[in-house]
Amino acid sequence: MTGYILSRLLRAALTMLVTVTLVFLFIRLSGDPAAALVPPDAPQEVIDQYTRALGLDQPLWQQYLGYVGGILQGNFGFSIHTGIAVEETFLDRLPFTLHLGLTALCMAIAIGIPIGAVAAIRRGTALDRFVMGFSVFAFAMPNFLFGLVMILVAALAFSTFLGGENASVIWPALTLGLAAMGSFARFTRSSVLETINAPYMRAAEARGIPFGMRLVRHAAPNAAIPLVTLIGLSLGALVAGSVVTEQVFAWPGVGQLLVRSVATRDLAQVQFLVLVVAFTMVIANLIVDFLYLIIDPRIRAK
Amino acid sequence: MSEPNPEETAPPAPLLSIDGLTVALPADGDRPEAVHEISFDINRGETLCLVGESGSGKSVIGQAILGMLPHALPVTAGGIRFSGQTMPPQRDAAFGAIRSARIAMIFQDAGASLNPVRTIGAQLAEILAVHGVSKPARLPRVLDVLRDVALPDPERIARSYPHQLSGGQAQRAVIAAALLLEPKLLIADEPTTALDVTTQAEILALIARLKVEHDLSVLFVTHDFGVVAEIADRVAVMQDGVLVETGDAQDVLRNPQHPYTQKLIAAVNPTPRQLGSDDGAPILEATDVNLIYRSGFLGNRKALHAVKDVSLSISEGRTVAVVGESGSGKSSLARCLLRLEDIESGSIRFKGAEIADVTGAPLRKLRQSIQVVLQDPFSALNPRQTILSAIAEGPMIHGIAPDAARAKAMELIELVGLSAQAAGRYPQEFSGGQRQRICIARALALEPELLIADEAVSALDVSIQTQILDLFADMQRRFGFAILFITHDLAVARAIADDILVMKSGEIVERGPADRVFGAPEHPYTAGLLEAAPGLELFQQGSAA
Numbered sequence: 139m140t141g142y143i144l145s146r147l148l149r150a151a152l153t154m155l156v157t158v159t160l161v162f163l164f165i166r167l168s169g170d171p172a173a174a175l176v177p178p179d180a181p182q183e184v185i186d187q188y189t190r191a192l193g194l195d196q197p198l199w200q201q202y203l204g205y206v207g208g209i210l211q212g213n214f215g216f217s218i219h220t221g222i223a224v225e226e227t228f229l230d231r232l233p234f235t236l237h238l239g240l241t242a243l244c245m246a247i248a249i250g251i252p253i254g255a256v257a258a259i260r261r262g263t264a265l266d267r268f269v270m271g272f273s274v275f276a277f278a279m280p281n282f283l284f285g286l287v288m289i290l291v292a293a294l295a296f297s298t299f300l301g302g303e304n305a306s307v308i309w310p311a312l313t314l315g316l317a318a319m320g321s322f323a324r325f326t327r328s329s330v331l332e333t334i335n336a337p338y339m340r341a342a343e344a345r346g347i348p349f350g351m352r353l354v355r356h357a358a359p360n361a362a363i364p365l366v367t368l369i370g371l372s373l374g375a376l377v378a379g380s381v382v383t384e385q386v387f388a389w390p391g392v393g394q395l396l397v398r399s400v401a402t403r404d405l406a407q408v409q410f411l412v413l414v415v416a417f418t419m420v421i422a423n424l425i426v427d428f429l430y431l432i433i434d435p436r437i438r439a440k
Numbered sequence: 441m442s443e444p445n446p447e448e449t450a451p452p453a454p455l456l457s458i459d460g461l462t463v464a465l466p467a468d469g470d471r472p473e474a475v476h477e478i479s480f481d482i483n484r485g486e487t488l489c490l491v492g493e494s495g496s497g498k499s500v501i502g503q504a505i506l507g508m509l510p511h512a513l514p515v516t517a518g519g520i521r522f523s524g525q526t527m528p529p530q531r532d533a534a535f536g537a538i539r540s541a542r543i544a545m546i547f548q549d550a551g552a553s554l555n556p557v558r559t560i561g562a563q564l565a566e567i568l569a570v571h572g573v574s575k576p577a578r579l580p581r582v583l584d585v586l587r588d589v590a591l592p593d594p595e596r597i598a599r600s601y602p603h604q605l606s607g608g609q610a611q612r613a614v615i616a617a618a619l620l621l622e623p624k625l626l627i628a629d630e631p632t633t634a635l636d637v638t639t640q641a642e643i644l645a646l647i648a649r650l651k652v653e654h655d656l657s658v659l660f661v662t663h664d665f666g667v668v669a670e671i672a673d674r675v676a677v678m679q680d681g682v683l684v685e686t687g688d689a690q691d692v693l694r695n696p697q698h699p700y701t702q703k704l705i706a707a708v709n710p711t712p713r714q715l716g717s718d719d720g721a722p723i724l725e726a727t728d729v730n731l732i733y734r735s736g737f738l739g740n741r742k743a744l745h746a747v748k749d750v751s752l753s754i755s756e757g758r759t760v761a762v763v764g765e766s767g768s769g770k771s772s773l774a775r776c777l778l779r780l781e782d783i784e785s786g787s788i789r790f791k792g793a794e795i796a797d798v799t800g801a802p803l804r805k806l807r808q809s810i811q812v813v814l815q816d817p818f819s820a821l822n823p824r825q826t827i828l829s830a831i832a833e834g835p836m837i838h839g840i841a842p843d844a845a846r847a848k849a850m851e852l853i854e855l856v857g858l859s860a861q862a863a864g865r866y867p868q869e870f871s872g873g874q875r876q877r878i879c880i881a882r883a884l885a886l887e888p889e890l891l892i893a894d895e896a897v898s899a900l901d902v903s904i905q906t907q908i909l910d911l912f913a914d915m916q917r918r919f920g921f922a923i924l925f926i927t928h929d930l931a932v933a934r935a936i937a938d939d940i941l942v943m944k945s946g947e948i949v950e951r952g953p954a955d956r957v958f959g960a961p962e963h964p965y966t967a968g969l970l971e972a973a974p975g976l977e978l979f980q981q982g983s984a985a
Contacts, residue, residue, distance in 0.1 A: 346540025
């Protein structure tokens with residue numbers, strides 16, 4: 139078990155280091171950052187001045203060490219436009235994204251998993267086909283289109299005020315969570331189907347254990363194992379997934395910040411946000427790995 | 441518990457009585473009825489063996505007695521009486537609790553019939569809870585039955601998860617679960633089929649002891665007449681949903697009436713094959729082969745010495761059987777010889793040339809000469825590849841023109857006993873035996889000089905096993921390749937091998953000609969294996985005759 143924990147931690151740390159390196163390289167590969175900052179007709183001296191200011195005249199390895207060292211000290215750089223530390227801007231935006239993303243995830247779990255389980259138990263019925271039809275729709279529906287539909291429905295049918303301080307989180311959350319809801323439903327269905335037909339379920343029936351108890355005590359803990367992976371991945375995709383939805387609903391979160399920073403070539407800000415997206419993925423995976431220790435005794439034994 | 445006991449008032453009536461039971465199959469089934477007019481009784485304290493192969497309908501009867509028949513399989517005639525009371529065979533919640541207290545069932549795959557994420561103790565206590573046993577009484581009772589089935593250290597077992605138990609321990613735990621409520625009837629559905637022979641012998645002895653101690657009647661479902669010889673009082677033989685023979689176990693074993701029964705009994709005691717020529721040149725020679733599996737990370741590195749200093753030699757036209765229990769390293773040895781594992785040390789020579797460290801193109805060339813047939817013919821074939829393409833693929837990869845490869849594949853399809861129409865079809869349209877024929881044709885398409893068969897008949901019904909073993913021998917006579925046959929089943933080894941190697945914990949403990957090893961084993965482990973093999977009496981009668 140110690141080996142398991144150590145290996146997961148080491149793997150997470152390695153993934154993060156690789157991510158940092160790749161982000162560093164890609165940003166320098168995609169053209170001269172200094173040239174990208176200034177107007178196209180700027181004289182060479184101005185470009186050189188920016189190059190020096192950004193430290194781009196140093197050898198690559200020195201830049202890399204400086205960059206990694208900065209990250210380790212919590213020094214991520216400053217926005218070129220506002221001069222504010224990039225993590226500060228990010229932290230200002232984070233509550234909005236968390237509010238939206240976690241609401242979306244909760245909705246996806248609260249709706250997707252029960253309908254998937256019901257579809258499995260009522261396999262082959264009209265209900266099953268309806269749920270599966272819905273999940274394909276949910277998964278296939280593009281965010282930007284469904285977002286517009288939601289705005290239309292909310293504004294026209296419910297006369298809801300969608301902008302500003304009092305904006306309801308329900309509509310963007312539904313938009314953001316829809317795809318996850320569909321995949322949760324589908325995954326739950328196949329996972330539950332697999333477990334309810336397992337030999338230990340038949341054995342439990344033969345031992346006189348009632349249906350509801352078989353479902354809750356025997357099927358559910360086993361069916362949950364693959365679902366934890368899926369939910370973990372969705373948790374990791376929270377920040378990345380909010381880009382489109384936040385844009386459509388003018389939601390002042392991290393996704394919107396990312397889009398704006400790319401548009402304004404705010405190098406340090408983009409760099410930081412890409413790292414944040416990657417790190418949430420890594421952390422979510424790490425959480426999943428540790429959750430396995432709790433729910434699956436077979437892994438605990440390793 | 442308070443109901444009047446019919447035993448005291450009525451003359452001894454059968455505990456279980458099945459009368460003309462007929463169960464229909466859904467319209468798309470391969471026959472109209474799963475079982476047809478089945479009648480038999482089980483008396484108190486009696487063990488009835490219900491013998492049949494897969495698809496014979498024997499598990500449908502088990503389900504009907506437990507009241508677990510799905511509604512897709514309706515009973516169209518007949519019924520079941522259990523201690524004088526009519527029992528509905530269909531799923532019926534009302535009878536669930538009554539039935540499970542008086543009829544218990546144990547299963548073939550004991551490990552899989554326990555919930556993997558809950559401890560043994562919790563699962564057993566739950567059964568007591570469902571049947572109204574008060575909380576403080578549960579744990580003592582659980583430990584009690586675990587002790588009763590002779591599990592060492594019951595406290596530890598109760599805290600264990602199923603994956604922490606061996607196959608034999610898991611089966612004991614499942615038997616303990618069955619005993620918890622002091623049932624009258626125990627239905628055992630192939631409970632020893634997945635176990636090693638020595639473990640099987642222990643479990644059979646355990647069931648026999650518990651039967652006496654707990655005054656149980658046992659319905660023992662099996663395909664193996666060796667097991668029948670060990671434990672049955674009476675036998676009922678089923679074929680395609682019909683009871684073809686019933687009777688006293690000793691009578692049926694000595695004097696089987698129905699040809700199908702005769703065939704099943706013969707499978708326990710096969711006629712030793714005619715020996716292959718022993719003047720052929722050695723094809724494969726292995727010397728001091730060692731294989732170590734390494735796993736783990738940082739602090740908990742593990743090394744498993746799977747094959748230890750194994751030497752063997754196989755000559756053309758000969759069949760060598762490697763016999764051993766699970767975990768003895770016999771499949772690992774096969775993987776070494778197939779060059780699927782890199783060996784730690786030692787040498788493997790194929791027709792005199794060292795092959796232990798060849799790689800790349802020479803290794804690919806070598807693969808043509810050493811082919812393999814695996815245990816599970818269902819997963820060994822790609823479900824989306826036609827039979828013709830599966831067989832012709834190998835020769836085409838090794839440079840035979842597509843037309844020639846297909847022509848050869850067609851020839852082999854007929855040679856292994858399938859019709860030419862089979863060529864265009866997909867694996868799922870074939871039975872297990874037919875699939876194994878296809879796998880053999882696929883291996884032979886490359887004209888190998890050595891065929892390695894890893895438990896190649898273990899997944900098949902006994903009567904099919906005989907056919908496939910005959911096919912191996914037939915093809916060997918025709919093409920002259922050598923066979924290395926890996927098996928846990930002594931009867932199979934006896935049927936096919938010229939020479940026997942007995943493996944235990946990665947080492948070869950005994951080797952020699954088949955008749956000598958079976959007739960006069962030298963190593964105590966071999967003697968133990970033979971001793972544990974069910975139906976030893978049948979064996980001895982057969983060799984004396």
